Amino acid sequence: MQQREIVWRQALPGEEQPARPADAEEARVRLQSGNADFARLGDLGGRQVISVGPEAFGLPRQVGAGVPQEPFAAVLACSDARAPVELLFNQAGNSMFVVRVAGNVPGRECLGSLNYAVDNLPTVKMITVLGHTSCGAVTAAVDALLAPQVYLDLIHDPSLRAIVDALLAGVRMADEALVAAHGRDVRDAPGFRTALIDLGVTANAAITAVVLARAVDCAVTYGVFSLTNRRVGITGPNGWQAGLMDPPDGDRSLTEILRWGAVNAEVW
Numbered sequence: 001m002q003q004r005e006i007v008w009r010q011a012l013p014g015e016e017q018p019a020r021p022a023d024a025e026e027a028r029v030r031l032q033s034g035n036a037d038f039a040r041l042g043d044l045g046g047r048q049v050i051s052v053g054p055e056a057f058g059l060p061r062q063v064g065a066g067v068p069q070e071p072f073a074a075v076l077a078c079s080d081a082r083a084p085v086e087l088l089f090n091q092a093g094n095s096m097f098v099v100r101v102a103g104n105v106p107g108r109e110c111l112g113s114l115n116y117a118v119d120n121l122p123t124v125k126m127i128t129v130l131g132h133t134s135c136g137a138v139t140a141a142v143d144a145l146l147a148p149q150v151y152l153d154l155i156h157d158p159s160l161r162a163i164v165d166a167l168l169a170g171v172r173m174a175d176e177a178l179v180a181a182h183g184r185d186v187r188d189a190p191g192f193r194t195a196l197i198d199l200g201v202t203a204n205a206a207i208t209a210v211v212l213a214r215a216v217d218c219a220v221t222y223g224v225f226s227l228t229n230r231r232v233g234i235t236g237p238n239g240w241q242a243g244l245m246d247p248p249d250g251d252r253s254l255t256e257i258l259r260w261g262a263v264n265a266e267v268w
């Protein structure tokens with residue numbers, strides 16, 4: 001069996017460490033290259049060494065001083081245990097301000113947390129919305145759309161229903177995109193439900209990125225973590241495209257993104 005190791009190694013005094021990203025583009029590049037390193041570790045095995053400052057271990061830089069909070073990015077991600085945010089971006093502690101909630105839905109408390117980060121932590125240069133394939137919360141929304149009885153069963157659970165309701169609009173858009181790409185019969189295809197879940201994840205991440213771009217004064221990107229290839233990206237015109245994307249700039253842009261995912265979905 002191949003060995004895989006990720007090591008947080010505290011830099012020695014005087015040893016050079018990578019500078020914190022100075023702007024949103026540098027933050028995007030840092031996260032993208034970190035995810036590429038993480039995925040490579042899965043493919044090839046080996047050892048990743050992440051050079052960190054003492055604050056990553058909760059230690060001050062000078063005796064008696066505090067540990068300042070200095071994340072360079074904020075992330076709204078799903079709570080799913082298979083998508084651990086710092087790990088999949090190959091980042092150390094104190095480098096990311098992470099808000100996790102099932103389905104990465106932008107509820108009031110989540111928006112408040114992200115607004116706090118942007119307003120009070122000047123090191124934050126970018127917010128990323130991170131969905132993931134095979135999301136259980138999006139699956140619940142898909143099943144509520146496909147089988148009304150599932151939704152009726154949620155009536156007595158308002159907290160769970162709030163998550164499903166927040167995801168239904170994106171799932172409906174994904175459904176329309178799959179029908180537009182493959183015809184109405186696609187709903188009877190063996191791979192339809194799985195395709196709807198994964199395209200629903202993309203739709204919701206993109207919609208949430210638009211919501212955040214309007215609600216928070218900071219650059220916003222989004223992406224989907226693939227549990228299959230361990231890369232963050234979306235399905236583009238030529239298949240899986242790694243990277244963190246800008247929010248769609250309107251209905252046509254969102255429709256185009258969903259069309260790529262629908263056309264490339266393996267439904268039959």
Ligand SMILES: [Zn+2]
Pocket residue numbers: 078079080102103104132134135136137138
């Ligand atoms: Zn999830």
